[in-house]
Amino acid sequence: MRVSLGRWLLPVYAVLALLFLMVPIVYTFIFSFNDSQKSNITWRGFTFDKWLNVCNVQNGAVCEAFGNSLIIGASATVAATALGTMIAIAIVRYRFRFRSKVSLLLFLPMATPEVVLGAGLAAQFLSVGVPKDIVTIILAHTMFCISFVVVTVKARVASLDPALEEAGRDLYGSPGQVFLRITFPLLLPGILAAALLSFALSFDDFIITNFNSGAVTTFPKYIYISASRGIPAEANVVASAVFILALVIVVSAQVSSAARAKRLAKSG
Amino acid sequence: MTTSAFAAQGADLELVGIQKRFPGFTAIEHLDLKIPPGSFFALLGPSGCGKTTTLRLVAGLEEPTAGRILIGGEDITGKKPYQRPVNTVFQSYALFPHMTVLENVAFGLRRRRLDEPVAKAHEALRLVELDHLAARKPQQLSGGQQQRVALARAIVNRPALLLLDEPLGALDLKLRRQMQLELKTIQEEVGLTFLHVTHDQEEAMTMADTVAVMNKGRIEQMGAPEELYELPKTAFVANFLGQSNLFTGPVVGSTSEAIAVGVAGQRIVVPTARAHRHVGEVTIGIRPEKLSLHLSAPAVDPARNTMGPGRVIDVSFSGVSTQYLITVPHVGTLIVFAQNMAFGPVAEEGGEVWVSWDIEHGFGLEDEPADTPRFEADTTTRSIAAQRRASLITELEEV
Numbered sequence: 124m125r126v127s128l129g130r131w132l133l134p135v136y137a138v139l140a141l142l143f144l145m146v147p148i149v150y151t152f153i154f155s156f157n158d159s160q161k162s163n164i165t166w167r168g169f170t171f172d173k174w175l176n177v178c179n180v181q182n183g184a185v186c187e188a189f190g191n192s193l194i195i196g197a198s199a200t201v202a203a204t205a206l207g208t209m210i211a212i213a214i215v216r217y218r219f220r221f222r223s224k225v226s227l228l229l230f231l232p233m234a235t236p237e238v239v240l241g242a243g244l245a246a247q248f249l250s251v252g253v254p255k256d257i258v259t260i261i262l263a264h265t266m267f268c269i270s271f272v273v274v275t276v277k278a279r280v281a282s283l284d285p286a287l288e289e290a291g292r293d294l295y296g297s298p299g300q301v302f303l304r305i306t307f308p309l310l311l312p313g314i315l316a317a318a319l320l321s322f323a324l325s326f327d328d329f330i331i332t333n334f335n336s337g338a339v340t341t342f343p344k345y346i347y348i349s350a351s352r353g354i355p356a357e358a359n360v361v362a363s364a365v366f367i368l369a370l371v372i373v374v375s376a377q378v379s380s381a382a383r384a385k386r387l388a389k390s391g
Numbered sequence: 392m393t394t395s396a397f398a399a400q401g402a403d404l405e406l407v408g409i410q411k412r413f414p415g416f417t418a419i420e421h422l423d424l425k426i427p428p429g430s431f432f433a434l435l436g437p438s439g440c441g442k443t444t445t446l447r448l449v450a451g452l453e454e455p456t457a458g459r460i461l462i463g464g465e466d467i468t469g470k471k472p473y474q475r476p477v478n479t480v481f482q483s484y485a486l487f488p489h490m491t492v493l494e495n496v497a498f499g500l501r502r503r504r505l506d507e508p509v510a511k512a513h514e515a516l517r518l519v520e521l522d523h524l525a526a527r528k529p530q531q532l533s534g535g536q537q538q539r540v541a542l543a544r545a546i547v548n549r550p551a552l553l554l555l556d557e558p559l560g561a562l563d564l565k566l567r568r569q570m571q572l573e574l575k576t577i578q579e580e581v582g583l584t585f586l587h588v589t590h591d592q593e594e595a596m597t598m599a600d601t602v603a604v605m606n607k608g609r610i611e612q613m614g615a616p617e618e619l620y621e622l623p624k625t626a627f628v629a630n631f632l633g634q635s636n637l638f639t640g641p642v643v644g645s646t647s648e649a650i651a652v653g654v655a656g657q658r659i660v661v662p663t664a665r666a667h668r669h670v671g672e673v674t675i676g677i678r679p680e681k682l683s684l685h686l687s688a689p690a691v692d693p694a695r696n697t698m699g700p701g702r703v704i705d706v707s708f709s710g711v712s713t714q715y716l717i718t719v720p721h722v723g724t725l726i727v728f729a730q731n732m733a734f735g736p737v738a739e740e741g742g743e744v745w746v747s748w749d750i751e752h753g754f755g756l757e758d759e760p761a762d763t764p765r766f767e768a769d770t771t772t773r774s775i776a777a778q779r780r781a782s783l784i785t786e787l788e789e790v
Contacts, residue, residue: 289452290485292472294499294544304498308489387531 162353207272255337279313666755
């Protein structure tokens with residue numbers, strides 16, 4: 124009896140956990156095909172209309188919000204990844220004054236509640252007199268993404284053998300060439316992971332964005348606002364599309380890396 | 392010297408008054424060194440003696456606190472690593488993991504924008520017999536193969552000076568011996584100047600034309616391996632390069648040919664030409680394999696020094712030879728290596744023996760005897776155990 128319980132417990136638990144995670148996603152996906160009128164709560168019949176005319180409702184508000192989110196995510200990711208990588212290299216490789224304080228400061232945005240961070244930033248922008256628009260959102264997102272980039276890239280820099288860069292310099296590479304041909308390619312996996320993380324964090328941030336966005340609407344903010352009067356099916360379309368896109372990217376990356384490992388094993 | 396030209400031959404390296412201080416400690420006190428072109432030069436010393444720092448100073452990876460570095464007569468002290476006609480084989484090999492073996496080897500050629508980097512890289516890989524693995528990544532190679540790629544990556548640039556930082560340290564013993572011979576052959580083939588850093592005295596003696604023994608940031612002695620071994624100048628060299636039996640005593644008589652030293656009441660004769668000090672307290676020594684064991688007091692022979700009687704406290708048989716530890720009253724513990732010409736050891740533990748050696752084989756050190764302990768303390772577990780047992784036996788006999 125005990126044996127059979129043990130054998131069944133894990134699979135049942137796993138299936139239940141998966142269901143629990145999948146149901147909202149599947150619900151969102153299915154209701155993106157709902158022929159909804161004002162609200163998208165009851166099923167009114169199947170249609171492709173929402174997918175085909177996603178940008179035509181409410182003067183394209185859904186698409187505009189989505190576009191803003193993409194612009195903000197991309198800008199914040201580029202800025203945070205570039206700055207964060209530089210900070211990570213500096214912290215690991217060089218000894219300078221206030222080095223340990225910098226490490227501590229970088230940890231703070233991750234530890235501080237988002238509400239406090241958002242409100243604090245909003246107050247600062249107000250006192251400096253900066254109008255709240257897309258630029259203030261990008262600044263806010265860059266700020267909290269830097270911490271995550273530094274943490275991710277730092278681990279990669281620490282595992283990089285300094286002798287590799289020395290070998291590069293010894294083999295007639297100027298400092299620029301050594302960075303471009305040795306340091307950067309070897310840090311790239313860490314930098315890419317940091318960039319993906321930054322984009323994901325920026326894309327779905329609502330709290331900090333809400334404090335610092337003014338009249339600009341991002342995708343999470345749009346959904347939050349429209350939730351009170353019924354989320355349009357077009358929002359389901361965008362969310363489903365993003366989910367499918369992410370899934371395709373992850374699966375293709377897995378497949379290609381598996382193929383590469385197979386090829387290496389064969390040649391080796 | 393421009394790095395765009397290939398060096399046809401190795402150039403000479405000259406270090407003038409080099410000093411290197413790190414925060415908190417001095418790695419190199421004062422170093423003057425001249426390495427002739429085309430030679431295989433070994434810097435030998437224990438870890439922390441400053442040998443790797445010397446190498447990094449020459450490569451340009453560290454800056455000297457004082458002094459000048461000249462290659463082929465040109466001062467390169469202020470030059471960056473990538474401006475120096477010098478290449479290094481790193482201890483960890485430092486092969487670029489994201490490039491193929493071929494790209495690793497071609498890296499230096501490409502940075503200098505030389506013609507036909509790929510063809511030259513293949514040629515260098517053929518020299519180390521690894522051309523068939525050119526398309527692999529470094530992590531797919533064995534340790535010995537990686538070592539050879541690191542060597543090819545350095546020599547393909549035909550640097551005026553090739554630096555080797557304990558390049559064989561990570562290899563197992565058999566591969567190490569094989570690579571020692573291979574390195575030596577390659578050096579003779581390409582005619583470059585090699586500066587090899589190692590803590591392995593056997594490696595240094597097998598490979599190098601000239602060995603410099605380094606200790607505490609200074610060069611203790613420099614010369615051909617045979618010279619260093621047969622005629623060490625200091626107690627450090629005498630014990631770091633092989634083993635030595637050292638005795639201290641006053642000079643009690645001297646002629647133009649030899650000096651006599653009183654060691655615990657016995658006269659030990661050393662040729663004047665082989666002794667660095669001729670008056671006062673001196674330290675003299677003899678290599679363990681130069682000693683002969685006698686089971687009875689040997690006949691007096693003016694050409695030989697004798698010492699004894701002593702007691703054998705340890706016998707360890709190692710196939711080719713046998714090592715005996717012998718305590719001589721008021722002198723200390725002597726080490727004797729005897730070839731196993733017959734079967735088994737000739738003396739037994741606890742037995743009474745005499746030792747003798749050819750006067751010509753002794754050497755006198757340059758050190759102030761005060762600097763060196765009267766006898767080098769042998770603190771290996773084996774010898775401590777053997778000494779304890781010997782004292783216990785004498786104690787029991789007295790009771």
